[in-house]
Amino acid sequence: MADPMKIRAQMKGDICDIKILMSHPMETGQRKDSDGKVVPAHFIQSLSVDLNGKTVISGQTGTSISRNPVFGFKVKGAKAGDKVTVNWLDNKGDKRTDEATVG
């Protein structure tokens, strides 16, 4: 699997605030390296956020998301101790799954 994500899931009143930092080059496919060769596109295409095993948010992303993507989401129906799982899949078939406990 690719490099791990950092996930923080904190209860703020009734709402669970989720912050995710993913490690990914998010290459657009438009950049040239120092030899003048085009660096091929390599970017996260889809992601999902699951609460206790059930997907609450899913997303598709393109090359204009910044390198090492940071996402902020909010979920309701969570409580401290619940499990948040984040998955992503990129255009090369690389993927990553990480978990965090709601605090």
Place this chain on the structure above:
Amino acid sequence: MNIVRRNLLRSAGAGGALAAMLAAGILKPTAVLAAEWNKNAFEAKDTAGAVKALGASSAAENKDLSMTAPEIAENGAVVPIEVISKLPGTTSISILVDKNPFPLSASFDFAEGGIPEVAVRLKLSQTSLVKAVAKTADGKFYTVQKEVKVTVGGCGG
């Protein structure tokens, strides 16, 4: 080469990477990530094309759909954008950068429990309108936009 990888590569030609992964048993069919990446929308070269590929018909502005964006982004490679929808029954939010080579940046769907508020960081190639399109359960679309001035472009070209 291991058997899984060989199966994957063998079937990759036949139906695209996603189909190949399903065939090789890597990707569970029930996995949410199995939804086919919306190539038409993400590879559309203008906002109108991307919005059409998302199935969004005429979208109205509404005060319950808001966006927070910097007026000036010094670094076009990392522009923080937040979109909040207070529209009842919001099922998805898509974010587009009008002047980017491929305007559609992201599209999020909210199931039960998912609150329609997202924070992302985008690359902006130049000063541009950033637009969000929200869809509600009744099939209607809403939009909001903000102009972000960029001093150093973020697409690395």
